[in-house]
Amino acid sequence: MNLVKSALLLAKKDLFSEWKTKQVLVTQIIFASLVIVVFSFAFDPSNNMTKAVIPGIIWVIIVFAGILGLNRSIVSEQRNDTMYALLVAPMEPAGIYLGKFIANFTMIMIVETIAIPFLFLLFDFNMAGSIPYFILIIFVGSFGFVSIGTFLAALAGNSKSSEMLLPLLLFPIASPVLIGVTQATRIVLSDMSKLSSALAWTQMVTSYDVIFFVISLFLIDYVLEV
Amino acid sequence: MNLVKSALLLAKKDLFSEWKTKQVLVTQIIFASLVIVVFSFAFDPSNNMTKAVIPGIIWVIIVFAGILGLNRSIVSEQRNDTMYALLVAPMEPAGIYLGKFIANFTMIMIVETIAIPFLFLLFDFNMAGSIPYFILIIFVGSFGFVSIGTFLAALAGNSKSSEMLLPLLLFPIASPVLIGVTQATRIVLSDMSKLSSALAWTQMVTSYDVIFFVISLFLIDYVLEV
Amino acid sequence: MSMNLEQEKPLLPDSPLSKSKSAYLPKVLLGSTIITMLTSIYFIFLYAEEEKTMGAAQKIFYFHVSSAWVAFFAFFITCLFSILFLVKRQRIYDTYAYVSAEIGVVFTIIVLTTGPIWAKSAWNTWWVWEPRLITTLILFFLYIAYIMIRQMDGVWDKKARLASVFGIIGFVDVPIVFFAIRWWQTKLHPVVFGEGSDQSGGGIAPSMLAALLISILAFTILYAYLLNKGVTLENLKIKVEQYKEKLRMDIEN
Amino acid sequence: MIEITKLTKQADNKLILRGIDIKVSKGETVAILGPNGAGKSTLLKIIAGLIKPTSGLVKMKGLDIKKDGFEIKKSIGYLPHASLLYDHYSPLENLVFFGKLYGVEQVEERAVQLVKEVGLSFFLHDPVKNFSRGMVQRIAIARAIIHDPEILLLDEPHTGLDQGAMTILNNVILTMKNKGTTTLMVTHDFKQAAEICDRIIIIKNGKLVDDFQVKDQSIELVTEKYARQLEGVS
Amino acid sequence: MIEITKLTKQADNKLILRGIDIKVSKGETVAILGPNGAGKSTLLKIIAGLIKPTSGLVKMKGLDIKKDGFEIKKSIGYLPHASLLYDHYSPLENLVFFGKLYGVEQVEERAVQLVKEVGLSFFLHDPVKNFSRGMVQRIAIARAIIHDPEILLLDEPHTGLDQGAMTILNNVILTMKNKGTTTLMVTHDFKQAAEICDRIIIIKNGKLVDDFQVKDQSIELVTEKYARQLEGVS
Ligand code: HEM
Ligand SMILES: Nc1ncnc2c1ncn2[C@@H]1O[C@H](COP(=O)(O)OP(=O)(O)OP(=O)(O)O)[C@@H](O)[C@H]1O
Ligand SMILES: Nc1ncnc2c1ncn2[C@@H]1O[C@H](COP(=O)(O)OP(=O)(O)OP(=O)(O)O)[C@@H](O)[C@H]1O
């Protein structure tokens, strides 16, 4: 299919240029670590209560580090108006969305595989739950977050100060996903007896993901119109 | 003095354009509110223990909302290379720094006067300590954060992706200020008996502020060279 | 073509230090590194007495403190050469600052790995949030940021200038790390030298002190060796770039 | 080839284009002249499908741009004021990427050849961000023609080019014209317009005010007609 | 007025300028010609004090740019490729801000008058971001001369201007010349160069290869000299 082909081409271009510079990825990872450190002195981690916020922190760092990458993926197309070049090319807007989504999703997965173990280490966290479920939930949550985020980044990109607008749009819309996965993460990390409830949350998030992904594919045409 | 005059002119221009659009301020305030709301989900505000995290939250919102504004204040000079126009004008780099500092500091003070009462309201916080001391500490902390932040924003502005580089530079360098004021805030908000320790922290932060402000005024020449 | 080369020579000056430096310095450094290292290992494992409570695990102390010291020293050198660079604007100073910062990062990583390993046996946890540990971690991130500035795109003098500025202001964290345990009341991280805020310096057995001093000396010489090697390597890289460009220009004209 | 009827464009309440009708047949080379702010760039953007007209019809190759936009896009080469290049990529990487996007076969060879044609083979692997204005413009031209478009839309393509590059550009346009490409070119340079175009359109204040054929590359005719239209306008 | 000796500029290992010596006396109008990537813009940036040379001396009004940069800056008007305007500000606000920065007296009147001169009084209060390329360039020119500089550095000032605006620009330059302003102008347009300049410098590959006076605005002389220097260069 042409759509997928051009999307892959675009994703390849983005990932290749990231591969050459590694700039965004490294920044995201360091940023995630720094957020962990900032939280550590804002909220005393030796306090036992803070152990309970680890699921929250996981998602906070994914969100904050993710926003950096999401914004960049669109802003990088604005220098020299290259976004126009994509728009006048025989490529559907949905292809642009898909391409950006693939690139962003790949990057955030890499960030997570590095930042989360680091977090566990620093907060001296002992895994009491199930790792496969945990990975599943991270995957589902990131998928939702990135698909919503890519769409909204394209929307915010129309503004001169998109890096400011993006969080404002993203937080409210992504909050169902984030609340859901935080709950699910909390359960699979500590209390496997409530697994069924975690699965229900995951299901809820998954359907939200799918709905949003499909809606985005349709609505992106209107967002990317000049 | 010419330095101060041109700095005021620049600050006036920035504040005036902000006055016309109110874009950055509104974004910062909404962003701060969103962070507060997110935290109120993460830490149950009715729980008495969470009162302990309020000083941390105050500084987390100042930092994150502040970064948005700091970055913008430099990036806004890059469109059409207006930064070059300032550099070829008969104006010392220190004047540019000072002007940007004044504008940023004014804006963050406005954000704080709105966001902090909102936070107290949401978390139903009863001030047990001293308000004048609290204001002093907020002032000293913001001064340090903004003076370091403006300087580093100018530094990061040389990079193509300054909004990503800025937090990496700013968090580590500003951390002594942040740690100090968080501790001091914690004390003056809850436990006035340890006031002397709070004052010691404030003193420490103040000297850090002054040192940095002076260093920045000297080193900005090297940063703004093209 | 040959005339061209003649003309351009003064514009691409050879780095002054790479030539004037005698060739035997690296060998001397390497030799003394090996000797002092071996001595320090002897002192650490055979000469110094064992600590009463921690036993053999305490041996890590010597590596821990020595590499922390070297990291501090490396960042001091970075700061010094950064200032020099801003004043003199010669590439060689920048190279020194850069290489030194890289070595400093490596030694900070050593501190940040030996620390937790030791902590696991001493405090039964990998990591605690305690002033010195936080400030050390921040120190690590500071110099990662320093290296990030060097990775920026642009011409070398811009990057060198910005990195120098950051190298200067970044150095403030080093004294903070050092005094962290002396200003704050710390529950865990021991103070050995000087006065702590709630405990006086713990003191140390003379044999341990001797071992410590020797290992610090060994690490410092190792640092000098690495610095020398690193700078030579960087200079070579720069040279290669210059020759490439020269070749390109000759083809062009 | 291109058929525009009653085209208007409004931005907020400002009428930028006020009813434009143009017909361009296959193989023609048309220059669009007009004072600053007349709406030339806006017209080109609409034809390229980048912005939507407020009202009116744009047809190319017999297809309506609203319905068959996708088909039409394949045959358009568009060069606006901006370069549309990725700064951190080299000319080769840029051209290969866009070539692939348009489904060009043997992209690499074509890209290398184009870079050579615009006289920058020497900079084939340098990132575009270090290029001078004229060098960027040369690569931007190469980008616009990478897929051998049937319709070429050029917005002040001579900007920043030195004399050599202008000759190259004119040759490229003429070669493509011989292959049957239709070209619309916005320009302020009467000399170039008279030299390579067979027809000239003058736009003023969002309206088409003149439309005539050029004979014998006579620059005088152009100057005269332009002056007559723009009388009284600064 | 301007005295440049042995100026070189190196970006990484690439030599952009390789030893340039120029002397320009007060009141001269000098055009700088040269192929793309020759280093013309870089030269102008150095004179404007925007970037530092790798080696060599730049003196203006008898002052060394390294030491008395501040004094010199007051008397320089610089127009680079970019417009140096605040997008969301109107022409008036832009000009008033820059006027104040340069300590111009009665800024408002001067600004209004300048906008009128470049023929955009009608857009006095519209934000610059909606302007067309040529309109932006007109305001950019006004910005560069707001403080009546003694030295004017123009980098391809005719870009995007229509015929009317070109005449305006040329008049402005000539008026300022009569007031004793020294002008350095980079351009690719021989016609304009011959028309308004008394002296022409050709730069090629970072070196000054020719330097001659223009007589009787003869464009032929310029073309011929340029062609002779650039023989064999694309
Ligand atoms: C977990 C990570 C750790 C980090 C990041 C860390 C960091 C540091 C640093 C940077 C220094 C050098 C300061 C100086 O030279 O004054 C230091 C010194 C020292 N560390 Fe650690 N440390 C860690 C764990 C530990 C542990 C578990 C112990 C032993 C229980 C320990 C015992 C010491 C001692 C005795 C010194 C010398 C004290 C002094 O300077 O007076 N450290 N540490
Ligand atoms: N988004 C917009 N909002 C308001 N007005 C606009 C907008 N975009 C363009 N305009 C106006 O439309 C007019 C035409 O602009 P356009 O860019 O098409 O001019 P042009 O003919 O290309 O001029 P030039 O020769 O200077 O490039 C200008 O007056 C401009 O101010
Ligand atoms: N930062 C940089 N790094 C590497 N090369 C650079 C850099 N800046 C400029 N150059 C190179 O310097 C050369 C001269 O650039 P400059 O912009 O001065 O050319 P120019 O004479 O103004 O050309 P044009 O007529 O196209 O505007 C070009 O080859 C360019 O690639």
Ligand SMILES: [Mg+2]
């Ligand atoms: Mg236009």
Ligand SMILES: [Mg+2]
């Ligand atoms: Mg140029």
